[in-house]
Amino acid sequence: MHKDTSYEAVMSRRGEIMKKAVGIDYGSFELAGVAFDYEQMMRKTGYSLEQVQKIQRSTGVGNTPLLELKNLTALARKFSPKGKGARIFIKDEASNPSGSYKARRASTSVYHAKKNGYKGVIAATSGNYGAAVASQAAMHGLETIVIQECYDSRGVGQPEIIEKARKCEAYGAEVVQLTVGPELFYTFLTTLEDTGYFNASLYTPFGIAGVETLGYEIAMDFRELEGKDPDAVICTNAGGGNLTGTARGLIKAGAENTRIIGASVDLSGLHMASDTEFNRKSFTTGHTGFGMPYATWPDRTDVPRSAARPLRYMDEYYLVSQGEVFFMTEALAQIEGLERGPAGNTSLAVAFSLAQEMDEDQTIVVQETEYTGAGKHLQPQLSFARENGIEIFRGNPQEEIPGKNIILPSHPELIKVRPVDLKKMKTSYVKNTVKKNAIEQFSQDEMVFLQEEVKLDKVKLEAILKDLSIKY
Amino acid sequence: METIKKGSWVRIYDVVLKSTERSPNLPEDTKKVPLEMWNKGFLQKDAEIGDRVTVKTLTNRLVEGKLLEENPTYTHSFGKFVPEILPIGRQLKDILRGGEEDA
Numbered sequence A: 001m002h003k004d005t006s007y008e009a010v011m012s013r014r015g016e017i018m019k020k021a022v023g024i025d026y027g028s029f030e031l032a033g034v035a036f037d038y039e040q041m042m043r044k045t046g047y048s049l050e051q052v053q054k055i056q057r058s059t060g061v062g063n064t065p066l067l068e069l070k071n072l073t074a075l076a077r078k079f080s081p082k083g084k085g086a087r088i089f090i091k092d093e094a095s096n097p098s099g100s101y102k103a104r105r106a107s108t109s110v111y112h113a114k115k116n117g118y119k120g121v122i123a124a125t126s127g128n129y130g131a132a133v134a135s136q137a138a139m140h141g142l143e144t145i146v147i148q149e150c151y152d153s154r155g156v157g158q159p160e161i162i163e164k165a166r167k168c169e170a171y172g173a174e175v176v177q178l179t180v181g182p183e184l185f186y187t188f189l190t191t192l193e194d195t196g197y198f199n200a201s202l203y204t205p206f207g208i209a210g211v212e213t214l215g216y217e218i219a220m221d222f223r224e225l226e227g228k229d230p231d232a233v234i235c236t237n238a239g240g241g242n243l244t245g246t247a248r249g250l251i252k253a254g255a256e257n258t259r260i261i262g263a264s265v266d267l268s269g270l271h272m273a274s275d276t277e278f279n280r281k282s283f284t285t286g287h288t289g290f291g292m293p294y295a296t297w298p299d300r301t302d303v304p305r306s307a308a309r310p311l312r313y314m315d316e317y318y319l320v321s322q323g324e325v326f327f328m329t330e331a332l333a334q335i336e337g338l339e340r341g342p343a344g345n346t347s348l349a350v351a352f353s354l355a356q357e358m359d360e361d362q363t364i365v366v367q368e369t370e371y372t373g374a375g376k377h378l379q380p381q382l383s384f385a386r387e388n389g390i391e392i393f394r395g396n397p398q399e400e401i402p403g404k405n406i407i408l409p410s411h412p413e414l415i416k417v418r419p420v421d422l423k424k425m426k427t428s429y430v431k432n433t434v435k436k437n438a439i440e441q442f443s444q445d446e447m448v449f450l451q452e453e454v455k456l457d458k459v460k461l462e463a464i465l466k467d468l469s470i471k472y
Numbered sequence B: 001m002e003t004i005k006k007g008s009w010v011r012i013y014d015v016v017l018k019s020t021e022r023s024p025n026l027p028e029d030t031k032k033v034p035l036e037m038w039n040k041g042f043l044q045k046d047a048e049i050g051d052r053v054t055v056k057t058l059t060n061r062l063v064e065g066k067l068l069e070e071n072p073t074y075t076h077s078f079g080k081f082v083p084e085i086l087p088i089g090r091q092l093k094d095i096l097r098g099g100e101e102d103a
């Protein structure tokens, strides 16, 4: 009776296990070739904005405060050319039940699991999402299992991840902790099979629909406050769901002219699956180790088609260093009186730098904050880095080398974001599509799909294909 | 050795995949080490540290592993003081007040 639980056997049952655990027939959205009907998938299997608002209202999720950061704006203006220095606002998502915007993302998944008779939910995450799922499941009376990548082979864990395990357990969840490696997916599959629980995946339409309310609220709050739409909304970007959901919400609110900006911590050079490099980074999300691969190949997740597709929405993308984000985290506490977690402040660091280039009558919304506490705070994260041989000093953050040092800016004027070449990322998306599907030529329908996937008009997409010598 | 009583809240450890059983697409350093797992639960029989045991987890699953400790404690904290952080707030306030900082 016992099923074969060898690595190969479990991986080969992957499709079947996932189908049972998310209940979505992804095949029905596939179109010819590489294309699929993204909007149809979001409509048919997600929830409408009104439904999500209702679900979230009943569990205390959302309707978080939108605050103006007057002192940070004043600070940015000290270093801005005359007439520059946009006003900075922040959506205080830390006031969600589990302390981050991830409560929105979990709310719809857990609601859906409950409605469909699942006894429990499982999430594979080392981040805020575990606590979000556990908190929502506690409200609905469901069991939760969270599977974390937590330790290196010495058994040393990132303090931030250990804190998140504690928070999951505080909501009654079982937490399975693993060492570094993508085979977390194997444990995830065996646990799903073993329990029959719902896969509260980060990447289903349920999760992304849950984030749409964040973008929608930003537009509505902002109009009430300022009588117009914000000029830019900045999203900390890793797997891309935060940006995708927020952008979709803004569009649903009709804020068509708001620039959607992605922000990530630059961890280039560090390999995400490396045992020895695992504890040489001080950010566990919002960094390029997720941001780049997930944007340029979204369908690498646990589900066949990811609902998080950031290149569809991103207008600009900027990188900041670990030291710059830690500095801004301290600044937010010291001059704005808001002590919040570092990872969520990635977009804040970008806002501080970009504000100096934008006109002073323009506005920027930083779309989130996250909770802070033991382990998940710049003090323990920097202390841990130092124990792991990372040099920490004040200086020029542009000289930071991930895995070697963390440079806290010696002066706020030195905080300068670095733009990512989006055309390069879009090219890389196209290249991945060609490689994964062994494409020789794209059809007209596939071209329409690709244009939407990378947010380019026909002429620009054709230029990329010509550069790559791909027929269409 | 001290016996840990059935029903105690304990932490266990297990090897999920030996290094030879791991996925082929791994960096060299990760390839050399096993995939390891930690979990917590209620001990199903009296046992000693290091014994192979079964626990019932918070979701009532039975999970096997090596017994590590009783009443596992959270030890994460705010870490050792990092003095480089301290001057930042004072510097920013100085700049806002219009003076030049000397931090």
Ligand SMILES: Cc1ncc(COP(=O)(O)O)c(C=O)c1O
Binding pocket: A100, A101, A102, A127, A128, A129, A236, A237, A238, A239, A240, A241, A242, A243, A285, A286, A308, A343, A344, A368, A369, A370
């Ligand atoms: C606080 C916070 N901000 C941003 C992100 C990034 O979200 P995404 O992975 O959807 O890009 C995460 C997710 O890990 C998060 O926890």
